[in-house]
Amino acid sequence: MSETTAMKNSVNRIHVDDLDEQTYKNLIPYTSNMKTTKTFLYATIDMILRYITEMNEHDSPVIKNGLRTPAEYRKMFTFDIDDESISLYDILANCERILETTVRSGHPRFINQLSQGVDIISLVGEIITSSVNANMFTYEVAPVFNLMEESVLAHMRQCCGWSNKESLLKNGDGVLAPGGAVSNLYAVLAARHYAYPQIKKYGIQSGLHPAMVISKHCHYSMKRAAAILGIGTDHVYEVDPDESGRVSAEKMEEKILYCQQLGFSVFFVGITAGTTVFGAFDPIEDIVAVCRKYKIWLHVDGAWGGSALLSPKTKHLLQGIDKVDSFTWNPHKLMSVHLQCSTFLIRHSNVLMEANQMFAGYLFQPDKHYETSLDTGDKTIQCGRHVDILKLWLGWKARGQQGYAEHIETLLEKANFFYETISKREPFFRMVIKPPFINVCFWYIPPSLQNIDQTLPEYNERLNKIAPRIKERMMTNGTMMVGYQRLDHHPNFFRAIISNPATTKDDIIAMIDEIHELGHDL
Amino acid sequence: MSETTAMKNSVNRIHVDDLDEQTYKNLIPYTSNMKTTKTFLYATIDMILRYITEMNEHDSPVIKNGLRTPAEYRKMFTFDIDDESISLYDILANCERILETTVRSGHPRFINQLSQGVDIISLVGEIITSSVNANMFTYEVAPVFNLMEESVLAHMRQCCGWSNKESLLKNGDGVLAPGGAVSNLYAVLAARHYAYPQIKKYGIQSGLHPAMVISKHCHYSMKRAAAILGIGTDHVYEVDPDESGRVSAEKMEEKILYCQQLGFSVFFVGITAGTTVFGAFDPIEDIVAVCRKYKIWLHVDGAWGGSALLSPKTKHLLQGIDKVDSFTWNPHKLMSVHLQCSTFLIRHSNVLMEANQMFAGYLFQPDKHYETSLDTGDKTIQCGRHVDILKLWLGWKARGQQGYAEHIETLLEKANFFYETISKREPFFRMVIKPPFINVCFWYIPPSLQNIDQTLPEYNERLNKIAPRIKERMMTNGTMMVGYQRLDHHPNFFRAIISNPATTKDDIIAMIDEIHELGHDL
Known part of the structure; x- marks a missing residue:
């Protein structure tokens, strides 16, 4: 109650109706009466509309009253969970205060991060997604979203020019991941499995000496993938880029040879399309040639710059992408899709499934009445998986x-x-x-x-x-x-x-x- | 345009206004006029309200007209991306069709998955979250959400009874993960780092022989973690539970000894609070004693049953949880929070950070003007991270x-x-x-x-x-x-x-x- 009083003054703009007297028990399904649910959701949308309007006044602040200390925020919010419930009014008052204090990453003068902006189509996608509260792991609980993801990922592979040209490789595969770092983890994992399929069962055993060669300007998630996957960060050999941030194929080849001389077996080469800081594009085509020569998996991290494929004027920056083994491309960066929406694309059709499949019988029953290849859950490193595809599809x-x-x-x-x-x-x-x-x-x-x-x-x-x-x-x-x-x-x-x-x-x-x-x- | 015509008949309930003539360019920020944005968002909420009302008619179908084949859904939707944009009316028409065809996991007769229901508080949380489009990786871009997460995770550790009793362990740490499988991956990764800190740098080298002992009814993500982390699924030794689905401490000890006799070093024991199928609770207290005896990390997967801590009547099911090393607990299952919201709780304060930290200078600058320990991104296996905390906090x-x-x-x-x-x-x-x-x-x-x-x-x-x-x-x-x-x-x-x-x-x-x-x- 004291929380109500404290907040009422500052948050008098909410259409309070009688939400002050109401709790979650007045919402569906705790009651079948929709009245409070309607008021509550409309009030939320009104709040959002005010927020978005205000944010788009270009001279308004990106952070109202500036960034504060933790102590200050802790005074403004009662983060602690009490025994008692708070009213729906207080819920909205807290939301209002969040919007008041938040760092407005959708503000036109927030140019701090690769992902920015508030996109109304994405917002609608997220509202529908949350209302459905579906789970991507099986076809039977999310048929349309699974088919949508399959279709959009195929379209993205088409943007890469991956087709049936080579007999050994089909059109590939892909998955939506919770962020580019996880997409890159998928890449190293897939490459490791491709080179050493036995590791899944037997672990990394003596005598393998796996190593990775990457550009020094690669995203740190590649090195962390090496730590996670048991390769070790010491076995990630970095190549210095030139002053413009690009690595040369010659230097990559030199480093591969150097690793081989040390007794290592290089199973992964990582480069970038749009580096995090400079936005540099490594010369994919040239490095493809080196990787093919030594039969090494080539991964391109296009979390940031992958979207250059979308314009005929910038597509050339990724020349050679049709010949790489895997590719990270985050729609939540350059495609204005809200966090999180990251893809991992792989040109080998079965590697993702083979690397990750565990055949959990309770989820992926073999005796289902539909084609079980539609159940995509077993190829991911997640189990339950949020629907990230709708906002991307709608946006596109x-x-x-x-x-x-x-x-x-x-x-x-x-x-x-x-x-x-x-x-x-x-x-x-x-x-x-x-x-x-x-x-x-x-x-x-x-x-x-x-x-x-x-x-x-x-x-x-x-x-x-x-x-x-x-x-x-x-x-x-x-x-x-x-x-x-x-x-x-x-x-x-x-x-x-x-x-x-x-x-x-x-x-x-x-x-x-x-x-x-x-x-x-x- | 043909898409418009085809859909109009079946979707005549949308307040069309003039959305038929409008595209994304009529939305903010492409225009500063808020009119279309308002109409579009209100129409979305109206659609959602109809969906939720209909779903809560208990005799209504869980899947309207039943689950269809991929071919049938592909006829109903134009998944392909065209050169041209579609109108805002068509966007809503597609959303309406998604709601019409979706598997209604919020329906009272959907009892298929551990996570189910549509929770209005969660929905409001997701609307705010999406509108802010924040990223959890640093304090400077998401100060309130980071403090909120810190506070809620501390509260959850308090529910576990983790306090400062032991000098070597502080109150612990935690992180929100994209699902329970990733939480379990964190657990095995943290345990591996605790036992073998050198692996991060040097990889899994000969002579280590790491192995894990888990219940046969543990979630399959533990075995997959072994595959991912380079341990190998063959080195995950499973203990048969009794008819009620519980493993005994005696059998766990036997298996540990068996592994040791084979020359393995068991660094991880995994059990479950609320198994996926039976909902069984392994005897944590007894197994704690065994793990302490052999100095082995004990992880409890409470993705499903962790929420039993929330009632004084069921809390006893997790007796001993105050002494384990790590714990998975998914609010998106028993706490009605929408997907995804999963926690990984760890009783050792520094292990998560030590295991994952990569010191990426462009994101976690050491010369920031605030306490950089507030930047939580470097302890996760993600980089960018969706705000999953708001819906949980609001719900609680x-x-x-x-x-x-x-x-x-x-x-x-x-x-x-x-x-x-x-x-x-x-x-x-x-x-x-x-x-x-x-x-x-x-x-x-x-x-x-x-x-x-x-x-x-x-x-x-x-x-x-x-x-x-x-x-x-x-x-x-x-x-x-x-x-x-x-x-x-x-x-x-x-x-x-x-x-x-x-x-x-x-x-x-x-x-x-x-x-x-x-x-x-x-």
């Missing part, structure tokens, strides 16, 4: 191939505008590299650093501290959000990502101005 | 501890009613075992089998075919859904699970009658 249907092509092209155009605008702001802004894709990586150089010799170690030490300080200030103000990091020999720099269609050129200018404003006195 | 706040205690007790009472009703229907219904929990396992014995000698092999052969035939008929009719499986020497039997608060005693009687109706001529 709503846009068509053309809509996504346009989306990617527009984002590239904005990235280019960002780049050009920054270039005009020298010497206060300086690019780290010319953007190979949508990622725009740059330093802000405050006046205090302008006259220092850049070759002195002091320069880099001081520059290294600039981005974190600016970030701290923007988080405290809540005005915008952009990520920063060190990479290789480069001191901390900003990485701007625009994947939200809401972000305009005016936003870009405003954000560049904001960084200057926040940093010029440092 | 809405019910309070008392509400969930009552929920569990009501479900047990219904299971008992199911059991008693079945017992009165002998000889046509026969229990497999007396229910140790909510699972009710039984055979339907049609008149044609009544006069056959049960000791003849023919009897079991024929009985084995009964449940699949009845299931086929109920799926074709769509009247109800209950699972079946073989287990050990038992021929196919039904496993009824009631975890949906919507299911009434009348439903139970109706379902038992339905099975008789569907099976009496077999």
Whole structure:
């Protein structure tokens, strides 16, 4: 009750009706009367509509009143679970407060993460998905969603140009995974099984010496996959990319030979289509040739850049993708689909099932009255699996191939505008590299650093501290959000990502101005 | 356009407004006008409300017109992605058709899976979650959700009785995982790291000989974890449970000794609180003693039965849980939270982080302006992670501890009613075992089998075919859904699970009658 009183003042915008007196027991199915359920759901939608409207006012804050400390949030919310229930009014009041305090990753000036934006089609997909509360593991409990996933994954493989050309490989297989890191885990697992099918049964035994060769700019989930799968991170050999973030086929081959000389058997090569920081595309076609020469599984992590396949203007960035063994591609990044929606695509039709199948009789009964190959659960590393396909399918249907092509092209155009605008702001802004894709990586150089010799170690030490300080200030103000990091020999720099269609050129200018404003006195 | 025409007839209930002429470009942020966004979201909620109302008419079908073949569904939906976009009307028409054809796992007569029901609080949680589209990996992008998760996981550990009693162990740690299978994977991974921290770096090297001992009735994900982690399924030694589905501490100890004699080092013991089929609870307290004696990690899979901790009347089923090393507990099963919401709880504070940490500098910058221990992403096997905590927290706040205690007790009472009703229907219904929990396992014995000698092999052969035939008929009719499986020497039997608060005693009687109706001529 005290919680009610405390919150009522700040959350007076909710259509309260009589929700104050009602609890979950007034909702269906605890009662058959739909009245409260209706009021409650409409109030939720009204709240969301206000949130989305407010967020799309471009000058509104990304974080209202800025990021606070845990202690402050703990004062604002009663996270503890009590014996007693709270009213439906209090439930909505808590939701309202969450929307008030949240980091608005759908805000046009949130350019901090690869996935961003709020997509109404995705939201509708998630509302339907949650209402159905289905489970992907068997055809019998989710027939339409399973067929939809099969169809969309086949379409994505078609985007990769995987067809029946080679007799040994069919059109492949795939699965939706809870994020790109898990997609990459699938890749290493599939490659391990392909090279050493006996490990599933007997474990990693002496004499195998498996090793992986990857680009140093590969996502860290590949290394972690090596840890999880019993390969060991020490047996992941990294190849240095060039200044633009791309590894060369020559260097990959050298590293493979080096591993072989050490007595290792390289079963996996990992490269990237759209690296996390630079957005660089490794030369797939060239590396395919090396991998075929040594008969090594080639995985391309296109979690970020895979969507470049969607536009005829950017497709060339993935030239050679039709010949790789597996591919990670996250619709929840460049396709505006809400978290989580990540795919793992594999050009070998049976490996995923063979690697993971456990034949659990209670779930995958062999005597079912339908074709049991429709039960996809046994090829995953999950058991129960959330329906991630509906929001993707709806989003794709709503846009068509053309809509996504346009989306990617527009984002590239904005990235280019960002780049050009920054270039005009020298010497206060300086690019780290010319953007190979949508990622725009740059330093802000405050006046205090302008006259220092850049070759002195002091320069880099001081520059290294600039981005974190600016970030701290923007988080405290809540005005915008952009990520920063060190990479290789480069001191901390900003990485701007625009994947939200809401972000305009005016936003870009405003954000560049904001960084200057926040940093010029440092 | 042809799609529009084809669907319009069957989906005339949608408030069309002018959505027929509108596309995704009429939605925010493609336009700043909120009108279409509002219409579209309200239409979605209206559709959902109709769906939920209809589903809660107890005599309505679980699958309208029954389960169809893939070919039939492919005729009903245009799964293919075209070049052109489809209208917002068509998006809703597709959603409507999905709701029409879906397997209604929220229906009171869907007793097929451990997770069932549609919970309005969860639905609201998912709507908010999707609208925010946040990512759990760092504090800076999801501060409130991270603190909420921390708090709820601590509360769950408190339910387990894990406190600071022992100097070597703090209050532990935990993470939300995409399903119980992944929670169990975390368990084996954590145990492997605890026993062999060097594997992370060096891989599984010769001379280690790791092995696991589990109950034969453990979830198959433990065996699969052994496959994934490079242990090998052959090195998972299974202990036969007794007729009630429980393993004894003595047999577990024998198996551990047996493994040791073979030269293996047992690093993991896995048992279950609420087995998948029988719902049996292994004697945790006794097995704790054995594991401590041999210094072996004890994991309890309470994906299903963990929620028994929520009622003082069932808590004793998990006696000894305060002394185990790790625990899987899925709120998306017995706590009515929508898929997915699964927890992995670990009594050792640092193992999860130590096992998984990769120090990715671009995401977990060491020079952040806040306490970086708040960034939980590096202890997971994911990178990006969906917010699964909000629906759980809201559901728990809405019910309070008392509400969930009552929920569990009501479900047990219904299971008992199911059991008693079945017992009165002998000889046509026969229990497999007396229910140790909510699972009710039984055979339907049609008149044609009544006069056959049960000791003849023919009897079991024929009985084995009964449940699949009845299931086929109920799926074709769509009247109800209950699972079946073989287990050990038992021929196919039904496993009824009631975890949906919507299911009434009348439903139970109706379902038992339905099975008789569907099976009496077999």
